[in-house]
Amino acid sequence: TKPGTDRYRGTFFYNFANQFWNSRNPYSAEKADLSLNELGANMSGPINKRMSFTVDFQKYIVDNGSIVNAVTLDPATLAATSFHQNTTTPQRRFILSPRIDYALSPNNTLVARYSMTQFSLTDAGIGSFDLPVRGYHMDYLSQTVQATETAVLGTNINETRFQYYRSAYQLAANSTDPTILVLNSFNEGASQVGHTSDQQNYFELQNYTTIAKKAHQFKFGVRMRGQTQNNTSPSNFGGTFIFAGGLAPMLDANNQPIAGTDLQITSIERYRRTLLFQGLGYAPAQIAALGGEPSQFSISTGNPNLALHQMDASVFAGDDWKILPNFTLSLGLRYEMQTNISDHADFAPRLGFAYAPGGANNPKPKTVIRGGFGMFYDRFPLSSTLTADRYNGQVIQAYVVTNPLFYPNIPSISLLNGSLAPQIHYEKYADLHAPYLMQSAITLERQLPASTTLSVTYTNSHGLHELRSFDINAPLAGTYPGTSLASPVYPMGNSNPLLLMTTSGLYNQNQLITNINSRLNQNVSLFGFYMLNKAMSNTDGLGTYPSNPYSQVGEYGPSSSDIRHRAFIGGSINTRWGVRVSPFVNLNSGAPFDITSGQDAYGTSLFNSRPGIATDPAKAGLIQTKYGLLDPNPVPGGKLIGRNFGRGPGQYTVNVRVARTFGFGPEKATASGMTQGNMGHGPAMGGIFNSPTTDRKYNLTISMQGRNLLNHTNPGPIIGDITSPLFGQANSMAGGGGGFSENANNRRLELQMRFSF
Numbered sequence: 001t002k003p004g005t006d007r008y009r010g011t012f013f014y015n016f017a018n019q020f021w022n023s024r025n026p027y028s029a030e031k032a033d034l035s036l037n038e039l040g041a042n043m044s045g046p047i048n049k050r051m052s053f054t055v056d057f058q059k060y061i062v063d064n065g066s067i068v069n070a071v072t073l074d075p076a077t078l079a080a081t082s083f084h085q086n087t088t089t090p091q092r093r094f095i096l097s098p099r100i101d102y103a104l105s106p107n108n109t110l111v112a113r114y115s116m117t118q119f120s121l122t123d124a125g126i127g128s129f130d131l132p133v134r135g136y137h138m139d140y141l142s143q144t145v146q147a148t149e150t151a152v153l154g155t156n157i158n159e160t161r162f163q164y165y166r167s168a169y170q171l172a173a174n175s176t177d178p179t180i181l182v183l184n185s186f187n188e189g190a191s192q193v194g195h196t197s198d199q200q201n202y203f204e205l206q207n208y209t210t211i212a213k214k215a216h217q218f219k220f221g222v223r224m225r226g227q228t229q230n231n232t233s234p235s236n237f238g239g240t241f242i243f244a245g246g247l248a249p250m251l252d253a254n255n256q257p258i259a260g261t262d263l264q265i266t267s268i269e270r271y272r273r274t275l276l277f278q279g280l281g282y283a284p285a286q287i288a289a290l291g292g293e294p295s296q297f298s299i300s301t302g303n304p305n306l307a308l309h310q311m312d313a314s315v316f317a318g319d320d321w322k323i324l325p326n327f328t329l330s331l332g333l334r335y336e337m338q339t340n341i342s343d344h345a346d347f348a349p350r351l352g353f354a355y356a357p358g359g360a361n362n363p364k365p366k367t368v369i370r371g372g373f374g375m376f377y378d379r380f381p382l383s384s385t386l387t388a389d390r391y392n393g394q395v396i397q398a399y400v401v402t403n404p405l406f407y408p409n410i411p412s413i414s415l416l417n418g419s420l421a422p423q424i425h426y427e428k429y430a431d432l433h434a435p436y437l438m439q440s441a442i443t444l445e446r447q448l449p450a451s452t453t454l455s456v457t458y459t460n461s462h463g464l465h466e467l468r469s470f471d472i473n474a475p476l477a478g479t480y481p482g483t484s485l486a487s488p489v490y491p492m493g494n495s496n497p498l499l500l501m502t503t504s505g506l507y508n509q510n511q512l513i514t515n516i517n518s519r520l521n522q523n524v525s526l527f528g529f530y531m532l533n534k535a536m537s538n539t540d541g542l543g544t545y546p547s548n549p550y551s552q553v554g555e556y557g558p559s560s561s562d563i564r565h566r567a568f569i570g571g572s573i574n575t576r577w578g579v580r581v582s583p584f585v586n587l588n589s590g591a592p593f594d595i596t597s598g599q600d601a602y603g604t605s606l607f608n609s610r611p612g613i614a615t616d617p618a619k620a621g622l623i624q625t626k627y628g629l630l631d632p633n634p635v636p637g638g639k640l641i642g643r644n645f646g647r648g649p650g651q652y653t654v655n656v657r658v659a660r661t662f663g664f665g666p667e668k669a670t671a672s673g674m675t676q677g678n679m680g681h682g683p684a685m686g687g688i689f690n691s692p693t694t695d696r697k698y699n700l701t702i703s704m705q706g707r708n709l710l711n712h713t714n715p716g717p718i719i720g721d722i723t724s725p726l727f728g729q730a731n732s733m734a735g736g737g738g739g740f741s742e743n744a745n746n747r748r749l750e751l752q753m754r755f756s757f
Contacts, residue, residue: 558592594608
């Protein structure tokens with residue numbers, strides 16, 4: 001539609017929900033609060049004969065329940081007990097986006113857009129294991145300016161795009177207390193975000209040209225991007241104590257150790273023994289010998305301010321060559337580069353084809369075969385460079401003390417520095433490469449009878465130079481933990497953990513994807529999707545470290561994306577009285593999760609060690625699980641359980657939307673001046689997810705959206721720490737985490753109203 005030629009159009013919506021209509025979250029002892037009010041509008045139309053406008057406005061007012069589901073200690077008896085608490089997290093979001101379309105000339109069009117998103121969260125960060133004291137306040141503002149100039153010169157098109165994006169956020173913790181992490185039991189104390197602020201600026205310029213010449217359609221272009229980040233992050237300036245599981249003597253009824261009866265204790269048992277024996281006046285060394293005292297203490301100090309920048313650029317050229325009326329060959333080549341890494345030779349070839357058997361003289365062939373191969377690069381993120389530059393030992397000093405004997409007191413920074421406490425350093429590998437994916441795909445599309453379309457796609461993805469990290473200064477094998485016979489030996493001559501960011505990961509994925517769409521008749525449309533997937537890797541990102549820093553055995557295993565089966569079924573059914581029913585059923589098999597021993601078995605300062613497969617049932621500290629008898633303290637060289645060995649339960653949700661549209665006012669006019677009524681059309685089908693419309697100018701749609709209508713419990717992330725009292729279980733619903741998740745209730749009903757003209 002050319003600018004200035006459209007009619008005035010508008011849509012207004014309002015959505016409402018509260019906990020009264022909904023079911024209780026299964027991980028909460030009582031129904032959590034939920035108050036949801038969402039409203040917005042979209043207006044568009046001509047300003048003059050050469051200019052049009054569009055304005056979009058949205059406001060979200062949500063008071064969402066945050067659900068704590070943890071295991072804590074009873075203050076009177078120090079007995080481990082389940083802890084449940086619901087708090088309300090106010091969430092506010094405002095979005096404004098005006099746009100102007102201007103016809104500079106008959107062949108040139110300029111589109112300018114501004115968008116602004118502002119939101120705030122109060123008492124964010126609460127839920128799951130995090131007690132209410134862990135909350136913090138967040139304010140966020142993003143602004144985007146976009147401009148696109150399009151020139152149409154005969155059959156040639158040139159498009160220039162510019163975008164400036166700015167984001168800024170601030171975090172403020174509700175508490176300044178030190179943090180206490182009782183691993184996979186409960187977390188209390190401050191969130192350790194302190195008063196964080198971050199400002200980022202993104203600049204992007206693109207120019208794309210398309211030239212049609214006989215059987216060829218040539219495309220070429222260039223993209224340049226820049227990013228700056230100014231970050232202030234006093235993270236962990238208040239200090240963190242970590243309690244983890246481990247071997248400890250069994251205690252008798254009088255809390256005295258029983259000789260020769262070591263057993264594996266949980267993190268909360270370690271915390272209980274600490275409080276118990278401190279209350280009895282025991283010295284820290286005595287408490288540690290009885291299985292108490294923290295496993296680790298960490299604290300940071302230094303200059304929290306840091307500013308960085310990064311740029312990347314790419315050029316590409318391609319040709320869609322129609323060799324035959326029913327065969328098109330696509331060829332392309334892309335080159336990319338970025339600053340902040342040494343890799344500047346990222347060439348990405350592309351090859352594709354589309355073939356319609358027997359379709360040389362058929363403009364609408366029933367069968368189409370498509371295939372292709374391409375290389376696709378990812379950029380090394382500026383945030384990772386920020387981490388490496390910040391924790392280099394000069395800007396921020398991040399001290400870590402293993403098995404500290406001063407809980408709950410916080411030692412002075414001068415004392416830690418004077419005692420030469422280890423400092424965690426981050427570093428980027430000098431020869432970083434941009435991660436890339438080599439992907440091949442073949443698709444068969446077939447038009448079936450009864451207005452049904454079927455497509456089957458096979459894809460193979462091979463990822464190289466994937467992001468992962470190592471502690472390259474871990475104690476040499478056999479020298480940790482220190483004993484009277486052996487003391488830790490560090491490759492670099494000091495005890496500072498050196499966490500190296502690398503691009504040495506591997507990823508392989510195979511997928512078989514089936515899509516079907518069918519319009520059975522004027523009133524019934526159905527669609528379905530099924531994907532068979534297998535994804536294997538030795539990393540799930542930069543936060544992935546080998547369990548044993550000196551062995552890669554067991555690291556290549558299921559990727560976090562290795563969900564074998566995914567499917568959904570949906571549709572749109574027009575019933576009597578103009579009521580539309582839109583069901584949507586989503587199903588997937590279980591996701592993998594990593595099984596860990598909840599300990600730092602290799603002196604890396606990380607608690608990602610995986611247990612061994614027990615070979616001696618009489619060994620102390622073994623834990624019986626559904627995955628077999630596991631050893632949290634495997635002997636050197638023992639067989640460890642593989643990465644992401646666990647598998648969570650499958651999940652499904654049944655969602656249904658019931659809508660009725662009321663039309664009033666004059667009949668809609670078409671571009672030719674006729675009305676839909678005198679053209680003989682009934683109520684329009686509309687999109688499956690859109691509101692139905694009528695042949696009248698004004699439409700009011702009232703609908704009820706039911707999410708998880710069958711009230712099925714879909715567990716969230718599975719706890720993989722075998723020393724946790726909740727091992728193998730979830731303590732939250734799937735889909736939680738972050739602001740505006742709105743998962744306070746299990747089954748949720750939402751009233752929706754939409755007016756359009």
